Amino acid sequence: MKPARVTAEAARRRLLAGGEIALLDVREAAAFGDGHPLFAIPCPYGRLELSAVALVPRRDCPLLLVDDDDGVAERAARRLAACGYTDITLVIGGVPAWKATGYGLFAGVNVPSKTLGELLEHAHHPRTIDAPTLAQWQREGRAHLFFDARPPAEYAKMRIGGARCVPNGELAHRLATVATDDETPIVITCAGRTRGIVGALGLRALGVRNPVYALENGTQGWALAGLPLDRGARADPLPTLDAAATAASRARAARLIDASGLTRTDVAGASALLAEPGRTPFLFDLRNVQERADRPAPGAVPVLAGQLIQATDQYVGVRNARLVLMDDTGLRAGLAGLFLRALGYEVHVLALDDEPGAGVPVVPAPQLMPPAPPPMVDPRVAWARAGDGFPLFDLRSSSEWEERRLVCARWSMRVDLPGPLPPGTSRVLLQGEAGVVAGAARDLAEIGITAEWLAADLDTCAAAGWPVEAMRRPLGRDKARDRVWFVHDRHDGNAEASRRYLAWETGLIAQLDAEERATFGTIPIDALA
Structure with missing residues (x-):
């Protein structure tokens, strides 16, 4: 059955009508990061079934698919129908038609969440502290509590010295343990703006009496002020709650x-x-x-x-x-x-x-059937087959391939398979994550090519005698379309990228039209305290 098709105008009306619907952008991450409809969900074809089943766990949920008017949405519709989805519609002309109709495209990722943060900042004006002032507080030994709202993995990449990793939500929950008085100022940082704003306003909504500040522009603002960042810091365990702190949270x-x-x-x-x-x-x-x-x-x-x-x-x-x-x-x-x-x-x-004795909720199993990966092949056997001319496609991320790769491996994105192959090729080897390999194998089977899965990691393959290349081989954005390139190096010392990123965040509200603005609700922060 062929999927239905609607114009960009009709798709947008459905998207803003108030019912359940999923607008899945099946382009790769680079294209999504360069510009997408406001409420589009990143669901790149390379990870299509993996992402879709997690993001849309109901088979009859209405799906709108958008691409670059290049046929990828049609391919995605076939694959999603094979998983069990029953209500699939394609946006005619894809993102180019969306833009040509006059609808806005938003660069970056997590745009709805970041837009909400900016709207709340405009509405409630949380206290902020700039990097030079906080640095002065630190030099003077002025009493304050300083928390990093991000998860430990992000905290480890770069942090401001003196910041303790207690992510948003956890800080509010554990506040009675970490803030033992109502007077010491609390400073919350993140990498940019949103989590600092949300963290500060969340504590305000809870009626926390301490002065609460969001660090202006987070770690990027700190770096732009010429101040150093620590890298490789390990987050301390979260503070534990005693009975009194638990009661305070409750x-x-x-x-x-x-x-x-x-x-x-x-x-x-x-x-x-x-x-x-x-x-x-x-x-x-x-x-x-x-x-x-x-x-x-x-x-x-x-x-x-x-x-x-x-x-x-x-x-x-x-x-x-x-x-x-x-x-x-x-x-x-x-x-x-x-x-x-x-x-x-x-x-x-x-x-x-x-309900201490009531068990936990039951989550129904989704009635969806993503493809199963092809048969696995032993790395020794795979190496022998590669020597006999079997193509090996490396479907790992471009970042992984850049660092280390197997000799003879061709890095490829699923959407580009099979690419140029010798005439008569009927069998290939695929390397990568199970769900990605499964989808690629299904694609290849449609054109008569059988795939086997080299599931072993590089070290196991090396131990089996397969040579591993360890020299870094960077890929340009024309090839590495599986990652977001939009100001991608803002955390790596590129000050201009940080400035452009922060300008993008603060400019999100101005991009909204009236209908888009109306989809965001308000939060009466001070009335809740």
């Missing part, structure tokens, strides 16, 4: 949820919400690793509350979807829900501590 959660009108649910209610036909279910587990291990919730997606707010389009592919947010005391879930509701989602908060 009390703050109750006040926030009641004042904001967020919907509470229990375990049984959450299971019913997740199973309701015609709705796309998401259950997010906002607890930390140990908390999840103590009371596992199979099928729930583990995520830090701050990251779910900051990068919602990496976790939810469906506009106006139903989200069940789960933690122990309800504070991390309630705080995340406050911001996610402003992004248009239906939010329900589940505090597991309210």
Whole structure:
């Protein structure tokens, strides 16, 4: 069955109508980062089935597919139909038609979340502190608490000396442990603007009496002020909560949820919400690793509350979807829900501590069937076959290939397969992640080429006798289309890229038209405190 087709005008009307719908941008990451519709979800063809099943876990959810008017959306429609999706529509003319119609394109990633941050900054004007002033505080030994709102992996890449890694959500939850008085100033930083703004406003909404500041422009603002960044720092363990701190988190959660009108649910209610036909279910587990291990919730997606707010389009592919947010005391879930509701989602908060013996919600298995990877081949056998002329396609990320690769391997993106091959080629070897290889193998099977999967890592292949090239071989943006090149080196000392990035963030609101602006909700921050 051929997918339906709609114009860009009709697609946009459906997208803004208020029902559940997913606009999947099936172009690769570089093109997405250069410009995409506001609520498009990155679902590159190279990772199509992997991304789609995670981002749209309902087979009859309406899908809109957009490409560069190059036929990739048609290919994606076939692959998604094979997975079990039943409501697929193509946007005629793709992104070029969207632009030609007069609709805006937004560069960068996580645009809805970052736009919400800028709207909230304009509406509520959180206190900010610039880098020179904070540096002076540090030199003078002025009392303050300094927290980095990002996850440990980002914190390790670069941090400001003296900042402690306590991500957004976790900081609010553990505040009674780390802030023992109501007077010491609290400073929150991130890499740019959004998480600092959200962190500061979140504490304000909770009625925290300490002066709370967002570091202006985060680590990028620090570097632009000529101040040094630490690299390779290891995050300390999160501060533990005693009974009094846990009670404080629970009390703050109750006040926030009641004042904001967020919907509470229990375990049984959450299971019913997740199973309701015609709705796309998401259950997010906002607890930390140990908390999840103590009371596992199979099928729930583990995520830090701050990251779910900051990068919602990496976790939810469906506009106006139903989200069940789960933690122990309800504070991390309630705080995340406050911001996610402003992004248009239906939010329900589940505090597991309210039902200590009730088990966990049941997440229905998605009725979707992504392709299975082809048969695996032993690296010794694969090396012998490569010597006999079998092509080996390396489908790992371009960044991985640049650092190390197998001799004879050809780096390729799935969308470019099979590329130039000798006449009569009927078998190939594929290297890479299972889901990526599975999709590529399905594509090749359509044109009569059988694939085998070299699943072993490079070290295992080397031990089996396959030579490994370790000399770095950079790829230009014309080839490495699997990564976002939009001001990509802003964290690597390129000051001009940082300036352009920060100008992009602060300019997001001006890009919105009236209909787009109306899709963002408001948060009465001070009325909640």
